[in-house]
Amino acid sequence: MLYAGLMSASLPPFPSHQEPAGTPELLELGVAGQDPCLRADAARNRARLLEAAAKLIAEHGAAGVTMEAVAAAAQVGKGTVFRRFGDRVGLLTALLDHSERTFQAAFLSGPPPLGPGAPPVDRLNAFGHAMLRHCAQSLELQIAAEPDPARRFTAPARRLQRGHVTLLLRQALPDADCELLVPALMGFLDPVSVHHLTKQCGMPLARLEAGWTDLVTRVTGVTPAAADKP
Template identity: 55%
Template sequence: MSQYPPAQGAPVPEPSVRVLPVVDGVQPERADAARNRARLLEAASRLVAEHGAGHVTMEAVAAAASVGKGTVFRRFGDRAGLMRALLDHAEQAYQKAFLFGPAPLGPGSPAAERLEAFGIATLRHLETYVDLYLASERCPTRRYSFPARAVQATHVAALLRQAGVTGDVELLTQALLGYLDAGLVNHLRTVRRLPAERVEAGWKDLVARMVREDH
């Protein structure tokens, strides 16, 4: 099955897609185990937001969650396992926000406004978790086949169609997602040292031009 809506046709309804993790899903857990896992991941998320993923250790997560270091190792195996689980956790929360959350990011606003809000939310999400995304995208081909990217592509393509954009929507979708590439965003922010406000303004301008050209 294609990850994109069909080319040219009837109006596209709100995309009905399942929230997909960036890594393989975990096996069903007992309620108490699931709560402990969520507690550890929330602690890890706070540390990433404060210090960056590169500075988050198993020991720091254990201290932040008020548990023993052994508990963290038993839950995630090693630091790489923790980082994969954290990326999965962060990705699911981000996806739920743009698929089901309040407007303008979620349903209820015009498609063009939702598309603009999607890009801004994605840029801010990447700002927090860019280290994890860069580590997960080291394979140059696999980066384009992540389930999470398929969800983003489906969402963006549907919004373009709802906004009345014509032409090759599949390629236009990839062009927009290219602006939101973790490597590019990291380059603009850390190498070119562009302020976040300028990068966000560039996204808004790109969306406005793309929608305006078709009207």
């Protein structure tokens, strides 16, 4: 399967004119090596910890979520929280799991133009718009869950997104140096950048979406079909 190589150390050489066969398996966002088949009691404990963390975010914002605070709210030892999620980033990432997997399903196997079936430039344009909206819906949590520099570009969800954009760009521009173009495109969609532009610069999300369409058009030389709609 084309997306299987995304878990390797570097981006795989995606074929330039091929869609993934079948529906790719969505990536788990939790702690690496964690058993996905949790025992019933372990699953209940995990759900209770996530519920406590979500309540803390609702009451105090993402900054109020610490491993100690979650342990206290869930009435468990701090070690239990560390064993389940690894660290604070792992905990916050687990909170993002549902929305991230829904987003993955949309661009991997949903209806076009975001999903398969549309021209690659249209899909690339739709992906950027969807990614911007995805970031904006949980921006504070996205920022709080930012991995440290050593893990920023190797987090499973980030690698899947980057690999997807690489696939689409290689379909649209087979002769381009996509390994250098893709990081430039992904930088536009980075949650930290979205936070700066929307929260600190006061730009509306619609302006970022229009900017993405303009960027895609300039890079590919093709105006996405969605850009022609009023």
